[in-house]
Structure formats: structure tokens, C-alpha cells
Amino acid sequence: MEVDHRIRVSGGDGETTTGQAGVVGVFFAGCWLRLRSVLVGLCCWVAGFARKVGRIAREDPRRVAHSFKVGLALTLVSVLYYVTPLFKGFGVSTLWAVLTVVVVMEYTVGGTLSKGLNRAFATFVAGFIAVGAHQVANRCGAQGEPILLAIFVFLLASAATFSRFIPEIKARYDYGVTIFILTFSLVAVSSYRVEELIQLAHQRFSTIVIGVLTCLCTTIFVFPVWAGEDLHKLTAGNLDKLAQFLQGLESECFGEKAASENLEGKAFLQVYKSVLNSKASEDSLCNFAKWEPGHGKFGFRHPWSQYQKLGALCRQCASSMEALASYVITLQKSQYPEANPELTLKVRTACGEMSSHSAKALKELSTAIRTMIVPCPANIAMSAAIKAAKDLRNELSEEAALLQVMHVAVTATLLSDLVTTIVKIAETADNLARLGHFKKPEKTQKDVAINIPSR
């Protein structure tokens, strides 16, 4: 199109109007093309975004439910404001109920409870102390009052902020301390001008309680999401993932159908990775679960901290698996002549048994946790795995010469694995130095650096 126009423009030399119309045409055609490409880009972006949103919603439909629950709670609380008789009772303080709903409403019941109770309790305590501070400051006259109030605010805010660095308070009452500072400052500061302080404090506290109750009702009675249940499922799921890795190892490396092909892209070698990074979500779920009342299969004092212990052990397993995975890949790559086929076969069989029995044991444990049925007391699969490990050790101990070297050699292999990772660290550090514009080392310093190792 664009080319066509240009040809016509350069061709129609004598007729200026045609030329001008042509120039205008070129201009509009250019605009249209640019606009079209922008529109197409926008459409692509919107389509991609919609797909992403759809995926997030499908992954966990409770997210959609939660979004509507927040809308519902807000609408319920704003009815307070629209209905005139109710409004007269609380006045402008009704807005605090709206504010509370927005800030307190969390995805899980435990999260909402933790924030709601923290907010209500901290508001009450801070309001009480602030009214006391106002009474004290009031006796110091018109000039002394603001100064004394400012000193109170400074001291209490500093002390409360420092308390947030204490780990126990940080873990469970962080939000409460924020609200404590907030309420104390607001009441103390406004006490300087507001006449009916007690009434204001009372109104504000009631509306906050109304907000918290609205949140709790919506979160508990409309499609509740229990942090405890999520933690329970996460733990069982992690055990399953560990079992999958061991199953994969058995069938791909030691089983009858074990292929000698490259293992690098196999899915089972990636499955433990999400377990390694589960600490943060586990900790927050456990913290929220402790606030939740009994629900479904879980009592009020369900031993949630045991799940954290299980999680720590699962991560330890996953980090052993990481070492194992990187080792298995290099092992598969380098094929050596079969020099001692008999012993090799024995060790391979023992490896296969250990992994398949351990996988079975993990599956059993995960099922036991999921169904909440006591796992078999003498976990048979586990004892089979332990027996395989012990047999292997006995088998190898007969080959004393081999065993002794082997033990050192295992360390050496693990160390050379480390060396590979450290090489990658050095490369990334080089990248950082380049992108972050690090200084060039001075000549003398470089010489020293070179001289040290050669000494």
C-alpha cells in the first residue's frame, strides 16, 4: 500500500492537488498501519493476559470465590452507611468498618482471624491507654498539653516499633503492634481538638468490631479456606513428590527397563525442587492454622508444629535428592567398561530396592496423613528399605579394599560436584561485576593476587 502511493506521488508531478492528496494519503496510511500494529499488539497482550487470568482461576477456583467474598463483605458493610437509621447511630465512624473490612479480609480463615483479633484487641488497649494519656496531658494547661502529647506519642511509638523486632511478637502480633501505634497516635493527637473523646473512641471501636465480625462471618460461612487444611494437603503433597522422585529413579536408573539415554530432561528429576522452596508458605500457613478454631477433621489444638517438623525433614530429603540428581545425570553420561559386573549388579539391585521401598513407604505415609489414619506401626516398606541398605553395607564390607577407597572417593565426587557449582558462582559474580560497573583492580593488587597462589 505505502509503496503504491509513493509511486503515484512521484509519477503525478504536474497535478499538485493529486500530489497533496497523495501525501495526505501516505500520512493516513502510515497512521493506520501504526495504529493497526498497536491494536494488534494490544489484542495479543489482552488475550495473553486473559489466558493467564483464566489459568490462575482454574488452578485454584477458591481464588475466584475469595474475590467475590471480599466484594460481598464490603457491600454488606456499606449497607450500614446507606441505611439512614443505622447511620445515625454511628456517624462518620462507619467508614472505619469499611476500612477494617478491606484491611482485615485475608485468603484463609486463620489469616482473617489473626488480623481481626489483633486489630480489635490492639484498638481496645491503645484506645484505653490514649484516653489515660489525654487525662494526664489535660492537667498541664493549654501550652503543656500538645508538648506532653507529642512526647507520649514519640515514646510509645518508638517502644512499640522496637518490639516488632522481637521474633515472637513479629511472628504472631506484628499487625497488632501496628494497629496499636496507629490507634494510640490517632486518639492522642485528635484528643487535642475533639470534645467528646470517649464517645468517639466508643463509636470507632464498635465499628471496627462490626467490620471484623462481617469479615469473620463471610470468611467462615461462605466457602471457607482453612489454612490448616491447606497445610495438611501441602505436607501430604510434598511426601508424594518425594515418592515420585524415588519411583522415577527406580524405573529409569535401576529397573529392568532402565534406559542408558540422557536423563537430563526427565520430569522426575525436577519434582523435588518445589519441596525445597516450600518453607515460607509452610511457615505462614502454620502460623495462621494456630489461630483457627476446630474444623472438619482438625481439633482446636491440632499439633500444627509437627507439620513444620515434617516439612523440615522433607526439605532435607529434597536437598539429598538434589545431590543425587546431579550425580545420576553425570553417572548416566559417562559409561565405563563393565569391569566387575557381578558386584555392580548387586549394588544396582540394592539401589533399586532402596528406592522402590522408600517410595512405597513415603506413599503410605502420605496416604495415612491425607486420610488421617494411623500409619502401620511397623512400616513394612520402610523396614525393607532399611534391610536393603544394611545388606548392601555388609556386601560392600566384604570388599574391604574397595570400600575404603570408595568412602574417600564418594567425598571426592561430591566435592567435585561442588566445584562445578562454584564455577557457576564465579561466572555469575563476573556478570554482576560487569553489569554493576565494579572498579577495575589496580595493577599492584592484581600482582599480589597472582603471587599468593604461586607461592
Next chain:
Amino acid sequence: MEVDHRIRVSGGDGETTTGQAGVVGVFFAGCWLRLRSVLVGLCCWVAGFARKVGRIAREDPRRVAHSFKVGLALTLVSVLYYVTPLFKGFGVSTLWAVLTVVVVMEYTVGGTLSKGLNRAFATFVAGFIAVGAHQVANRCGAQGEPILLAIFVFLLASAATFSRFIPEIKARYDYGVTIFILTFSLVAVSSYRVEELIQLAHQRFSTIVIGVLTCLCTTIFVFPVWAGEDLHKLTAGNLDKLAQFLQGLESECFGEKAASENLEGKAFLQVYKSVLNSKASEDSLCNFAKWEPGHGKFGFRHPWSQYQKLGALCRQCASSMEALASYVITLQKSQYPEANPELTLKVRTACGEMSSHSAKALKELSTAIRTMIVPCPANIAMSAAIKAAKDLRNELSEEAALLQVMHVAVTATLLSDLVTTIVKIAETADNLARLGHFKKPEKTQKDVAINIPSR
């Protein structure tokens, strides 16, 4: 004391007054004893708490500075309220400045900037949209207005809440979305009764901006804590910790002074553990660092994401170290006869070289990062470590018979390590089942479980 009184009471039978006085005496003595034990307990608790607070303050004195900074910012902003001419300009909206300071003030400059900008921007956008919604709803008459406003609030709050599940928004704009919902609901709801909506919105926005500016000034100009600097130091520190582990390994296991004693309690075997759990703090520091302007040695677009890459590699190293540590402990425990002393010595020497050179390389990298000087291009220590690993591989490849078995045996050893961890998992699951009152398995189910492995 108590016993003494009782004896006297039972002895003095005739004199009732003495007896009564004695009973009263017993009562007061009991009270006094109980009170004293409570007081002593309280004193102990207070002393312990004070020690803890002192330790937290000494660990990082910037925490104390931060606490006073929050107090200072709050006092500064409350001056707005006390000074009458300023108060007349803003009215009750001044309280929003106090609220903003409490909620926005974070430990690091990046955190405060991220929250402050999110708050100011979200308030502006939401206020704009809410005023528009009010204009639309206003045309639907007195009856239609609250219904339409409620529908707007419901839809926008639901959509905005859902957007918080999108990872990119969650990471950087989570707080902004909360404030968006908050402001929209507050303005839309109160628009139903407040007459001068635009003026109110304007006042509130100005006070929020004043609050944010106060926070930023205090946080940037009074003892600033830069997230970027902390991230930088954390990364260098982690590299140092990895180097310490390797140094310890060299001196305790492969060096000349290597003791054959039990290694289990050694400090160097614990040092990598904090690296394993550094992901959460690293991610949040990196997120905040991206908001910070250039400061000290860091430009505005410093490559912060490179630190995350380094962190991931450090954690990979640490997890290899975990496998190595548990292996080294068992190795040291089980001493075998020296069957092939020559080869063993060679492998041990190679191990020693790999660890000492790697440790040196890591130390150099950490120094390079700390001083921001480009690390030596051909990192000499690293190439020495790589050479040691290669030499070892060549050395071992001459012993083909050994190597082939060894490779499988390494896997077997790692697997039997895994089995040990899984046994611990089974124990913890048993604990959970006991404490969580899991159901007992039914007889039939148990039989099935027993029959499967015996097949």
C-alpha cells in the same frame, strides 16, 4: 516458717486469741510466700526479657535508630494537627497523615518508598475513578444511587482482589491494590452523604502525600537503611560462609592435622545451614532494592537480580554441602583397614586441594563483591580446584574396575542417606498421628497393607 506456725497453733489449745492470731499469721505468711515467688518469677522474666531486648539491640543498632525514626516521623506529622493555622487548611483530614506515617514507615528505604509510592498512586487513581462512579450513580435518582454504588463497590473490589493473585502484581503492587480498594470504597460510600466530595478527596490526597513525604525524608536523611546494601552484604556473607565450610573440611578431614575424632559437633558443619534458609529475606530485599534510588556505591539500575541468581547458586552449594556433611560424619565414624593406602592418599590429597582452592576462590569472590572490585578474570584458585578435580578423575579412570563400581556405590550411599532421613519422616508422622488423634486403621485395611509387600 509455715510448719513452725502450725506447731504453735496446735500447741496453744487454751488461748483462742493466740490461736486466731496464729491462723491469720499462717494466712499472711502463705500469701507473702506466694507473692514473693510470683515477684521473684516476675523479676526473672523481666531480667530475661531485658537481656533479650539488649541482645536484639546490640545485634543491629540500626533497629534502635529505626524505632526512634518512627517516633520522630509521627511527632513531626502530629505537629500539623497541633499548629492551628495549618489545621485550618486541612481539617480532620490531618489524621490521614498520621495514619499514613504509621502504615508506610518500613525498616528499609526501599520498603518505605515502595509502600509510599503505592499508597499515593493508588489513592490518586482510586479517588479519580470513585468520583467518576459517583457522577454516574448521581444520575439514577435517590433510590438508584446507593444500589448502583453498592454494585460498583462489589465489582471493583472483587476484580482488584483477584488481581492480587497474579504473581507480578503480588510481588510489587500488592499494597497498592489494597489501598486502591480501600480508597475507592471509602470515597464511593461516603459520596452518598458528603456534599463537597472533590474538596474532601483533594484534602485527603494532600495529607496522604504529606505523610508519605515525611516518611521518606525521615527514612532517607536520618540513618538510612538501604535494602540494596543489606542484600549486597548478605550475598558476600553467604559466600564467606560457604568458604568457611570448605576450609573446615580441609583442615578437619584432609589436612595434615586431620583428627580422627568425632566430627558431629563441629561448628563448620552447621555454617551452611543459614544459607539454605536465606531465600525469603533475599527475595524481599531484592524487591525493595529495585525501588531505591542510587546511593553510595550503587547506581539506580544496579543489577539486583544478579544477586538473586548468586543466591540460588549459593543455596545449591549449601544443599550439596548438606549431603557432604552427613556423609563426612558417617565416614569418620566407620574406620576401615587401610587396604589401598597409596590410592587413598592420592584421593585424600585431591579432596584437600579441591576444598582449599574452592574456599580460596569463594573468599576472593566475596572480597571482590564486598569491595566492588572486578574479580580476577582467570580466577587462579578456581582453576587450581578444577585441575585437582580433573586430575582425580584421570587418576581414578586408570582404575577402571574400581571406578565403575564406585559410581554405582556413590548412588547407593546417597540413597542409604535418604533412607535414614525417611525413617525420621516416618517417626515424625507417627508423632503427628498420635498427637493429632488420627483414626486407628480398620483390621481389613491393615491386612491388605501387610499383604502387599510380602507378595
